[in-house]
Amino acid sequence: MEPRTPSITCRPDRLDTMTDFIRFHTTLSLVTLVLAPSLFAQATPRSTAARDSGRVRLDTAAILSSARPEIEAANAAWLPGLRQHDAKSIAAPYADSGLFIAANGTVTRGRDEVARMYEARFPRLRPIRAGGIVQDGLTVLAPRRIVEWGRGWLDLEPEREGSPPVRSGGSYVTIWERQADGHWRIVRNMAF
Secondary structure (H helix, E strand, O other), rough: OOOOOOOOOOOOOHHHHHHHHHHHHHHHHHHHHHHHHHHHHHHOOOOHHHHOOOOOOHHHHHHHHHHHHHHHHHHHHHHHHOOOOHHHHOOOOOOEEEEEEEEOOEEOOOOOHHHHHHHHHHOOOEEEEEEEEEEEEEEEEEEEEEEEEEEEEEEEEEOOOOOOEEEEEEEEEEEEEEEEOEEEEEEEEEEE
């Protein structure tokens, strides 16, 4: 009798699950790489006095309530900004030195450069039928730092009449930081 070799089959009904699994773990790995230095710095006492004084509890509810209006306004302005080709309104929530990290790894530094990046994309952008941002979470990292994560999506006009709209989008992780002027600004925005 010949030995049997196991066969491996790819089941199309499980492909979305595997894709989601890979996407989740890729996102988790990138978030860990970005947040680990920040979290480590917060956990490392800077002096003996800091070690002896114990930790101060953050009022996370107050921190989130102070940031939420600006975060929600920025998320609400994204789709109208794309539809109206208004790069300045899309880039307005960024800090002067904020980074946009595209899914392909391209890094754009600064509010003005982020606006120029969007300006360069507008000529290639087909008309938008629908879109939005779905915030999956928001949490406090430090008294002046918050992380937000979720998904952004667009339904674009198809290239040919009668074809279905083209869905574009992906996951994001955004680090918000309270600036000296009291406003919350994007210091890191990563699209996946």
